[in-house]
Amino acid sequence: MEKEITVTLNGEEKTLTVEPRLLLVHLIRENLNQTGTHIGCDTSNCGACTVLLDGKSVKSCTILAVQANGKKITTVEGLATAEGLHPLQEGFKENHALHCGFCTPGMMMRAVELLEKNPNPTEEEIRWGISGNLCRCTGYNNIVLAVQYAGAKMRGEKLPSTEPIFV
Amino acid sequence: MIQECKTSKAISGMGHSMKRKEDARFIQGKGHYVDDIKLDGMLYMDIVRSPYAYAKIKSIKTEKALATPGVIAVVTGRDLEKYNLHWMPTLMSDTQMVLPTDTVMYQAQEVAAVIASSRYAAADGVEAVEVEYEVMKPVMDPYKSTDPSSPVLRTDKKGKKDNKIWHWEVGDKEKTDKLFETAEVTVKQEIYVPRIHVASIETCGCVADYDKVNNYLTMYMTTQAPHAIRTVIALVAGHVGLTEEKIRVVSPDIGGGFGGKVPVYPGYVIAIAVSFLVGKPIKWIEDRSENLQADSFARDYHITAEMAGTKAGKIQGIRFKVLADHGYTDASANPSKFPAGMFSICTGSYDYDTAFVEADAVYTNKPPGGVAYRCSFRVTEAVQGIERITDRFAQTIGMDPAAFRFKNFIKKEQFPWKSPTGWSYDSGDYQLALHKAMDVIGYDDLRKEQVEKRKKGEIMGIGICSFTEVVGAGPSKDFDILGIKMFDSAEIRVHPTGKALARFGTKSQGQGHETTYAQIIAEELGIPAENIQVEEGDTDTAPYGLGTYASRSTPTAGAAAAVAARKLRDKARKIAAYLLEVSEADLEWEPGKFSVKGAPEKSKTIQEIVFAAYTNHPPGMEAGFEATHYYDPPNLTFPFGSYICVVDIDKETCEIKVRRFVAIDDCGNIINPMIVQGQVHGGLTQGIAPAMYEELIYDEEGNILNGTFMDYLVPTAVESPHWETGHTITPCPHHPIGAKGVGESPTVGAPPAIANAIVDALLPYGITNIDIPITPYKVWKALKEKGVVKAI
């Protein structure tokens, strides 16, 4: 009853046999050993498992591995390039948009698609845009700043200051 | 400038908003959390849980489970009983079942464990275990728990005749009762601080790896206190040969802790027992639902708060009574002598000398707890009590809540201040913090706006909370957990080339210790923080310490880092004197170097000095450049702050919108403003959570009604307001670097500010209290009772 599937994970093609019930997140974490994608719930609420599937952000705990057959998966491990960090990775670090880091990969993968669709989002658009991803640590203020920072960088504009406004 | 810096940016000592050193791995998916661990031959464990809150186990049939492909074993309480491992102590010296032999005491309690070759097979096995129960009527209401009609729940305790756990009191009862008989004004309010969950995004889990050949256990687990856990394991399993030198606890990266990763959960113990028996690594990772339903809850305090004072607005005293619902067992993580934690900080930020505070804890058929959720042991409950009753009093005498607070604040000159419940507040400037918060938010204009809005029938409220926290447990005279004193430790080794490795007894769960501890050492030694590697969480390498919770890391281990670094600076002075051929008294220190007074061109950098410690140390001096310190704080620290919240409430939908929220925090000297602010942001969101969204709800049969993330409402970026933050600095007089700790202040201070704002908004309709979480439904119900809105 196992099924053979082929996926492209962060640019590398992989063929494996899997149980039809295997979740995509487990395929990524356990069969393909990329543990940057996390699991935070069992009800599709937290977004810690968010990856890009053919460029669209999806919760990989809510998709079966077999549904990813023939598709391209991008995880946090595939964000940086030879030139360096992705603007979102830089934005998260520069703006202190992570504490424990557990939500961070999912949050960034979601933001990749958000910025692609809306390169210059307002604070409110960002807040709604990431509302499928929970962060228990940061209080979200700095995640908003991180996404704005990445947006500015991707648009080639002057980068906003990252000094905290702590009156 | 947020705080004056004594070091250059290159050194990045205290006060620099240094970017976090740990972030590089987290943003690239290279964090190393417990579920990322994969060992050769590793097996997976999953747990069968009780669907009932109170039931006798008639039988557990494992045949079908054992016939399931991949399932290797099913472990029950009877199996553990053979090794006397079916019970364990809680951190409060109560007892807890690891697995039951005859009775389950709360819904989702562990009943059996399935061991299998994969995660999926283990879950299949759980489905196939057949348990027959005889269901009993649970005790769910803590007020009824002590009724003679309620069954005695803890029949495992010989001679136990009721469901009381402990009674605790502090203060002068007689004096307080007398005051309440004679005072001009007394107000009384029942305040419930609901049962909630830390809900860190990473759940709990472990990999227990017992090596039979060497009789050595390596326990990778989500723990905030690895050393304490090692000692507990040795106490529980010493009799089967697992003594403390044979145990290594490793706490890898932790995906949020907030107090929920302090206790020992049955799953950990079962995993150890199974690994011990089968000699293979056992991985156990909870699901979210298991985490919410079975792991230690927080709060659940039923408070009766009373305040006495004058018509003119002078507070004279308080009387607080608490009923604490601990569920099946007292699995708090309080210091031993403080069963109600630091609840007696409930006298707050105000100057009066009369108080009596008492608490009673009871057993019910709910999951055990309660942990200090981002809170220094019941401080959140205390602050909710005092800040709500303060507002009630001000409202009763018709005084503005800000003016009322100013009239009653302990003044700057009064510190150190002895509280009527026995604390010695170290320092504070409460007026300054509230003034600043009022200036930033524009308090006077908001009050004017409110008057106008009320004329138009619109609902708007402004709420204040001026809290005092007590953190940094604690002085060994009073503070211990299971007898181990609550010191903490730092060990610094500086390598010949002047770069350092520093290890601590604490454990970061996102607080940024790898950066802030490095900054403390950089401040003291002038070695760039960038060149200081910080390690925690491995009991084989880190010095013993009690871990990270209760905002204790900076007050204890942070202090230890400074003291250890100063020991090294003293040694550096001796070496510099030797190298420069002058007396020690002729040397002057500036961050990073010693120079000769009056001849600044004659100097030695810290790097040169350290190199000499290995290559050319003075005769008679011990070689090397290392120091360790175990810091026993002389007192606790008392961070404080003033928060102001503005809410608008829609009269039709009763939707509550937090329009603005300003938080001014004073945590003493600031190590890293960026990180302090980040902690405040996060804590505020964890404060709005119980104020407006979160509560674990049970029905009369003991069923949890919202035990998943579908219905337990952790705020998203949409519910979480845009926080406005600021600070004042009142250095801690007794801490080596004048710091106080900050992680918990916002979680403590936000709920009363929000509740006070909502009640302030509803005051014109005669509504004087709504318990948190204050939802649109609760507002609608309250307004309906007053005839303001109609039933639909």
Ligand code: FES
């Ligand atoms: S793990 Fe929570 S949404 Fe996928």
Ligand code: FES
């Ligand atoms: S950084 Fe910890 S959950 Fe977001």
